Amino acid sequence: DTEVTQTPKHLVMGMTNKKSLKCEQHMGHRAMYWYKQKAKKPPELMFVYSYEKLSINESVPSRFSPECPNSSLLNLHLHALQPEDSALYLCASSQVRQGLNEKLFFGSGTQLSVL
Amino acid sequence: GQQLNQSPQSMFIQEGEDVSMNCTSSSIFNTWLWYKQDPGEGPVLLIALYKAGELTSNGRLTAQFGITRKDSFLNISASIPSDVGIYFCAGRNTGGFKTIFGAGTRLFVKA
Numbered sequence: 001d002t003e004v005t006q007t008p009k010h011l012v013m014g015m016t017n018k019k020s021l022k023c024e025q026h027m028g029h030r031a032m033y034w035y036k037q038k039a040k041k042p043p044e045l046m047f048v049y050s051y052e053k054l055s056i057n058e059s060v061p062s063r064f065s066p067e068c069p070n071s072s073l074l075n076l077h078l079h080a081l082q083p084e085d086s087a088l089y090l091c092a093s094s095q096v097r098q099g100l101n102e103k104l105f106f107g108s109g110t111q112l113s114v115l
Numbered sequence: 116g117q118q119l120n121q122s123p124q125s126m127f128i129q130e131g132e133d134v135s136m137n138c139t140s141s142s143i144f145n146t147w148l149w150y151k152q153d154p155g156e157g158p159v160l161l162i163a164l165y166k167a168g169e170l171t172s173n174g175r176l177t178a179q180f181g182i183t184r185k186d187s188f189l190n191i192s193a194s195i196p197s198d199v200g201i202y203f204c205a206g207r208n209t210g211g212f213k214t215i216f217g218a219g220t221r222l223f224v225k226a
Contacts, residue, residue, distance in 0.1 A: 006157075031212060042203055042216035043158070056212055090157050094212075104148065104207070104214055106157035 003027075006091050006107035014115055015081060021110045023074040023091030029105075031055075032074040034066055035090040037109070043090055049074060050096055081114045088112070117142050121204050121217025129225050134191040136202060136220040143184040144206030148214070149176075152201045161202075162189070194224050 004025045013019050023032065031050050035043035048056035049068040063085075065077040074091055088109045095102040121138045128134060138147070146165055150158035162173050164180035164187060171178055177190045187206075191198055204217040 004157075033212070040201075040219070040221075042219055045213060048212040050212065088155070088157075092157075102146075102207075103160055103163045104205070105160060106150075109155070109157045111155060 004091055004093055004105050004107035006089075006110055008110060009108070010111045010113075012113045012115060013078065013081065015083070017081075018077070018079045020078065021076040021089055021091075021112075023076075023107055024072055025091075025093045025105070025107075026072055027093065027105070028071075028095070029093035030071060030096045031094045031102075032068060033092040033094075033104070034064075034074070034076050035092060035106075037088040037090055039088075043106075047076075078112075081112075083114050086112055086114045117144075117206070117215045119204060119206060119215055119217040121220055123220060124218070125221040125223070127223045127225070128194055130195060132194050134194055134198070134222060135188060136204075137186060137188040138204035138206075138217045139186045140206060140215075141185070144215075145184070145209045146207040147178070147180050147187040148205040148207065149178050149187070149189045150203045150205065152203065152219075154200075158203060191222075194222075196224050196226050198222060199224050 007022045034046040037043045046060045047066045052068045063080050067075040090109045091107040094104045149161045152158040162178040167184050169180040175192045201219045206215045
């Protein structure tokens with residue numbers, strides 16, 4: 001099973017709303033990621049969790065708040081977003097092994113529209 | 116920082132033709148990954164390469180890890196309409212969490 005599951009598939013929200021994106025994987029991966037992708041562009045890294053601890057925050061605005069409740073789950077809490085935050089949000093996971101390069105697996109994404 | 120130059124930017128081909136695309140970097144990577152992405156979906160991993168000179172196939176797809184570790188190519192043989200999509204190359208290094216992506220090659224296949 002090489003699956004990363006993301007919900008919801010689509011989300012429309014107003015600038016005053018609070019919503020959450022969810023991600024789940026059961027591959028035993030201990031690194032989980034959030035990426036943002038604009039149309040016709042490559043994915044851009046937002047956050048990385050390693051062993052449930054935040055390892056990388058790519059200077060993401062505080063209106064995006066990640067959470068890793070356990071080794072299988074990753075959430076992204078959204079609050080007071082701007083229309084320019086509309087994008088495809090991708091979750092990904094990989095193993096964490098010293099000295100080994102691991103594959104990065106993506107979920108199918110949440111298409112977010114901020115009105 | 117590290118950057119990947121992926122070419123061509125787009126390709127318009129006839130069904131049955133072979134396709135070749137490549138990525139080059141100014142610095143070395145320990146891993147090269149090739150992904151395909153359909154509209155509104157996440158990237159799907161096609162091939163992973165871990166050793167310089169490595170040549171790996173996945174069905175009609177063949178990818179190679181360059182000897183200098185600064186480049187990789189992907190070939191698709193006998194293209195079919197479902198090959199349409201955006202192909203991304205990506206590089207990773209040992210012990211790092213950052214994956215560097217190329218800008219993508221948009222493939223259009225005419226039946």
